[in-house]
Amino acid sequence: MIKIEGLSHSFGDNKVLEDVELEIGDKKVLGLVGINGAGKSTLLRLISGVYHPQTGKVSYDGNDPLKDETRRNLFLLPDDPYFNGQTTCKSLIEMYKVFYPEVDEEVFKEIINDFKLPWKKPLRTFSKGMRRQAFVALAFAVAPKYLLLDEAFDGLDPLARKKFKDRLSKLVKEKGSTVIISSHSLKELEDFCDEFVMIDEHHLISSGKVLEKTMDLFKYQLAFKEIPTEETFAALSVKSIKITGRVATVVCEGEAGEIEEKLNALDPLILDKLDVNFEEAFIGDIDRKLRGGES
Amino acid sequence: MDLVKRYSIYHFKKTLIRFAVILLYCLVVVNFGVHNSYDSWDGTTYHYFSLSCYGVSMLLMCFVAAVMEFSEFKNRRNLDSWFSFPLDRWKIALIHFVNGAVEIIVAHTLSFILGYCKILPFVKECDLDMKGMLPMFFLILIMGLCYYGLLIFPFIIANNVFDGIFFAVLYSIIPTILISIIVEAFGIRRLSEYSSGLAYSLIDEAGRCEDNLTRKMYDWGDNRYEALKGGDIASIVIWCIIGAALFVAAVYMFNNLKTEKVGGPSDSIFGYRTLIPILMISLVLLWGGTFGFGIIYGIATFLLYVVLRRGVKLKIPDIIIIAVVTILANIPVNYVYEFSELIGTNTWDV
Numbered sequence: 072m073i074k075i076e077g078l079s080h081s082f083g084d085n086k087v088l089e090d091v092e093l094e095i096g097d098k099k100v101l102g103l104v105g106i107n108g109a110g111k112s113t114l115l116r117l118i119s120g121v122y123h124p125q126t127g128k129v130s131y132d133g134n135d136p137l138k139d140e141t142r143r144n145l146f147l148l149p150d151d152p153y154f155n156g157q158t159t160c161k162s163l164i165e166m167y168k169v170f171y172p173e174v175d176e177e178v179f180k181e182i183i184n185d186f187k188l189p190w191k192k193p194l195r196t197f198s199k200g201m202r203r204q205a206f207v208a209l210a211f212a213v214a215p216k217y218l219l220l221d222e223a224f225d226g227l228d229p230l231a232r233k234k235f236k237d238r239l240s241k242l243v244k245e246k247g248s249t250v251i252i253s254s255h256s257l258k259e260l261e262d263f264c265d266e267f268v269m270i271d272e273h274h275l276i277s278s279g280k281v282l283e284k285t286m287d288l289f290k291y292q293l294a295f296k297e298i299p300t301e302e303t304f305a306a307l308s309v310k311s312i313k314i315t316g317r318v319a320t321v322v323c324e325g326e327a328g329e330i331e332e333k334l335n336a337l338d339p340l341i342l343d344k345l346d347v348n349f350e351e352a353f354i355g356d357i358d359r360k361l362r363g364g365e366s
Numbered sequence: 367m368d369l370v371k372r373y374s375i376y377h378f379k380k381t382l383i384r385f386a387v388i389l390l391y392c393l394v395v396v397n398f399g400v401h402n403s404y405d406s407w408d409g410t411t412y413h414y415f416s417l418s419c420y421g422v423s424m425l426l427m428c429f430v431a432a433v434m435e436f437s438e439f440k441n442r443r444n445l446d447s448w449f450s451f452p453l454d455r456w457k458i459a460l461i462h463f464v465n466g467a468v469e470i471i472v473a474h475t476l477s478f479i480l481g482y483c484k485i486l487p488f489v490k491e492c493d494l495d496m497k498g499m500l501p502m503f504f505l506i507l508i509m510g511l512c513y514y515g516l517l518i519f520p521f522i523i524a525n526n527v528f529d530g531i532f533f534a535v536l537y538s539i540i541p542t543i544l545i546s547i548i549v550e551a552f553g554i555r556r557l558s559e560y561s562s563g564l565a566y567s568l569i570d571e572a573g574r575c576e577d578n579l580t581r582k583m584y585d586w587g588d589n590r591y592e593a594l595k596g597g598d599i600a601s602i603v604i605w606c607i608i609g610a611a612l613f614v615a616a617v618y619m620f621n622n623l624k625t626e627k628v629g630g631p632s633d634s635i636f637g638y639r640t641l642i643p644i645l646m647i648s649l650v651l652l653w654g655g656t657f658g659f660g661i662i663y664g665i666a667t668f669l670l671y672v673v674l675r676r677g678v679k680l681k682i683p684d685i686i687i688i689a690v691v692t693i694l695a696n697i698p699v700n701y702v703y704e705f706s707e708l709i710g711t712n713t714w715d716v
Contacts, residue, residue, distance in 0.1 A: 082626055113626075116446065116625070119449075119450040120449060120450060121445060121446055121449040121450050121625050122624075122625055122626060123622070123624070123625075138454075139369075139452045139453055139454045139457070140452070142450060142451065142452040143452040145450065145452075146450070147446065147447075147450035149443070149446035149447065151443050151446075152443075152446065152447055153441075153443055153444040153446065153447040153448070165376075166376070169369075169372045169373050169376045170369065170373070170451045170452060170453065171452075172372070219450075
């Protein structure tokens with residue numbers, strides 16, 4: 072289990088994280104979302120021991136990540152990983168074999184061949200996506216107990232994303248790995264993470280299980296004779312609302328029958344039920360929190 | 367095999383080409399520097415032997431080794447990988463230090479053997495005294511390794527490669543300037559014989575060994591080991607201790623390195639903030655002030671702060687230092703001379 076307690080970090084006068092508390096259970100895939108500059112990479116660097124926490128602490132089953140024994144079970148894939156002008160896929164795996172002797176070279180070769188990446192060509196000649204594929208392949212070859220991925224899947228083509236997601240599920244299932252993956256887009260992560268946290272205004276402001284959230288949420292599109300306002304839906308537990316002219320799209324929380332009964336009472340011209348995606352639920356949740364309501 | 371061993375071997379292999387270049391450089395310097403001869407018009411062949419080339423090559427080798435071994439830690443992007451690897455920071459620093467030290471030892475040893483072989487055929491002809499060669503080998507090597515250890519400290523406290531090189535240069539020359547001021551101000555002429563800083567002493571000691579080599583050949587060498595006093599040995603020992611202490615401090619700093627600051631301006635108290643005032647005020651004190659001309663010191667100080675702050679937006683302490691240097695440099699006074707006169711230690715007129 073990864074435990075983060077009272078973690079705060081600033082860069083000079085610029086506060087990045089404040090009093091972050093988080094527990095990530097074993098065999099979980101946690102999505103870490105936030106806008107660019109929110110502090111996702113900083114949090115991952117603090118979790119991996121690259122940065123020393125200014126206050127608070129991080130522990131892996133009670134062990135300090137600043138100790139090398141703890142980091143043996145940990146692999147951080149930064150958003151812009153290190154390689155020099157001569158680094159090739161071949162030299163990359165040789166280097167990582169030094170630090171992670173248990174690395175499975177066959178897995179690495181299999182992925183590299185699968186994506187038809189050149190084995191002996193310098194990484195500097197690769198496209199950004201190809202480089203990312205090579206490094207994600209490395210992460211799967213190392214197959215650590217704790218895998219920290221910083222925007223690892225962002226910018227990958229849909230086929231590559233699908234393949235990596237399948238491998239990630241296999242890694243969690245077979246090796247019992249715990250994964251933290253960051254992204255600026257919830258859409259990138261919503262189909263394979265067990266839990267999400269979002270960094271906003273230096274804090275982790277929302278977390279929870281995806282399925283639990285989406286199961287209690289219902290999304291409707293309604294058209295009215297008159298232009299509606301937010302007050303029109305006051306009787307409902309609204310998670311998010313978008314009004315465009317006489318058309319309103321609402322995401323509500325509660326029991327489906329009861330919600331539809333209340334919506335019909337508003338006498339809409341049209342009432343359509345739509346699918347809820349997690350991003351809407353998540354953003355709605357954050358909106359409510361920021362307004363001071365309950366999650 | 368444990369990780370330290372595995373990484374040491376990997377790192378050594380990775381740096382072999384660089385090592386080959388350093389070795390080649392040393393061999394070339396020694397090959398062309400240690401012995402030269404020319405025939406005069408009357409048919410006499412004159413031989414010249416120089417062991418100072420060992421001091422010079424050691425000096426540059428230490429500088430290159432320190433910069434090359436630690437420059438990859440001056441890039442924040444690299445540190446994401448380096449510091450998340452399962453190897454403690456202090457172990458990484460130690461492995462890189464040892465790798466550089468091994469390169470220095472091997473290059474120095476091979477160039478010593480080359481030099482020895484080049485001198486050997488002339489021992490009888492030129493009546494050379496070879497018994498000082500082996501002590502010279504160890505003396506230059508030990509001083510070199512301490513200088514290498516000393517250089518790592520300024521390089522570690524810097525947040526980028528440029529500042530690291532700049533700090534290393536300042537850490538090499540500032541002791542010589544400070545010792546010169548003490549010598550002149552307090553009239554301790556002997557002190558300059560004992561020490562003028564580790565970098566300077568490296569070449570000086572190589573020169574002493576050169577005088578020993580040719581002691582029978584020439585009778586004018588005044589820097590021989592007969593002239594070696596307890597103070598010289600003490601000076602070498604003190605500088606070795608300083609080098610070792612600074613290296614230990616460097617490892618401590620590296621272990622507690624604020625990764626987030628790497629790549630940005632260097633703000634260590636042991637960096638620009640202290641070095642610029644010490645350097646500029648020392649130079650003014652040593653060379654004295656000249657009305658009008660002193661503005662050059664002020665401009666130089668300003669430019670150093672511009673480099674430090676990466677712009678012209680200076681802080682109040684920077685402006686105070688620039689003002690102090692400019693004022694001192696424009697007062698036409700030989701500060702050190704006047705001070706020695708004042709306290710009665712002036713030996714200039716003796």
